[in-house]
Amino acid sequence: MSATDFAAELSRGNRETVIRLRGELEDESAVQAREAFEEALRERPARLLIDLAGLEFMGSTGIWLMVEAHRRCVESGIDLRLQGKPLPAVAQALALSGVEELASSEPPACPGATGTGGEPIELRLYLSSRSSSGAAVVDTVRSVTDRLPSAAVKLEVVDVFEDPGRAKRDRVIATPTLIKVQPAPELRLIGSIADPDAVLRHLGLAHLVG
Numbered sequence: 001m002s003a004t005d006f007a008a009e010l011s012r013g014n015r016e017t018v019i020r021l022r023g024e025l026e027d028e029s030a031v032q033a034r035e036a037f038e039e040a041l042r043e044r045p046a047r048l049l050i051d052l053a054g055l056e057f058m059g060s061t062g063i064w065l066m067v068e069a070h071r072r073c074v075e076s077g078i079d080l081r082l083q084g085k086p087l088p089a090v091a092q093a094l095a096l097s098g099v100e101e102l103a104s105s106e107p108p109a110c111p112g113a114t115g116t117g118g119e120p121i122e123l124r125l126y127l128s129s130r131s132s133s134g135a136a137v138v139d140t141v142r143s144v145t146d147r148l149p150s151a152a153v154k155l156e157v158v159d160v161f162e163d164p165g166r167a168k169r170d171r172v173i174a175t176p177t178l179i180k181v182q183p184a185p186e187l188r189l190i191g192s193i194a195d196p197d198a199v200l201r202h203l204g205l206a207h208l209v210g
Contacts, residue, residue, distance in 0.1 A: 007054075008036035013065045022054035025062035033062070037069050041076065048073060053084030058093045067174060071191040074202050078208075095171075103200035121205065122154045122182040126167055129159045137176045137193045144196045149154045180204070 009020040017040045026034055040048055050069070051098035058066075073080040086094065125141050127134045138157060145153045160167040160175055170179065179188045180203040189202050200206040 006032060008033045010036055012041060012043070012045070012077075016049065017043060017045040017047075018051055020051040020054060020084075022056075024057040024059075025055060025065070026059035027047040027061050030061040030065055033065055037065070037072075041069075041072055041078070044076060045078060047079040047081065049083050052082060052086040052090060052166065055090050056087055056089050062172070063093060067190055069091040074189060074193070074198050075192050077198070077201070080134065119183045120152050120154060121148060121180070121201045122156075123203075124156045124158060124170070124179045124181055126158050126160055126170070126175055128171045129161055134176070140193050140196055140199065141178060144199050144205075145199070147196065148205060149208065178203075183203050 006023035006025065007021075009022070011018045011020070019036050021033065023029065042192055050066070050068075070077075070080055123141070123145065125138070125139055141155065145155050158166055160172065170177075174190050176193050177188055177190045178193055178199065180186060187203050189199060194201060197206070200209060
């Protein structure tokens, strides 16, 4: 299938924009997809839905486009979600890369219950010791944990160069990656860890901060 068979269709509702991806998302067609994402993000909807039901294939360029869209949404305070049952080839790419965990298909059933009642909060931060921004990322995450109930928070920092096997098992595809391991559901933030308030919102922990 050529790039001309690919389509990224936008539809707009009340505070919500849907991007429907159809065909094969790879190198050539990623240009069209990126344009659709840029147009949607310029309008700053409250929620951006990415419909994957018509997507037949997603290559590495498409995966990185999804990661970048997620980063931009977090920075802008946009709720990013995936919808539509993907075809097996797309579902496999999402599962192997960890992209499926960037945005939940549905919001948590009881968001106010996350991390309450003395339930421990376990965070895992993957970073690269070769990156000059690593120290700043750690400072940001520690400022987040300092604002949470201290007795209930565990933070683990993993260097992908010292423990590449661990990163592979956790399907970490980029650094920095911050994972909320517990309480469920597992959520992860990739590539933009600079705003403590945005981190708290994305991990579903903002309600714990007074």
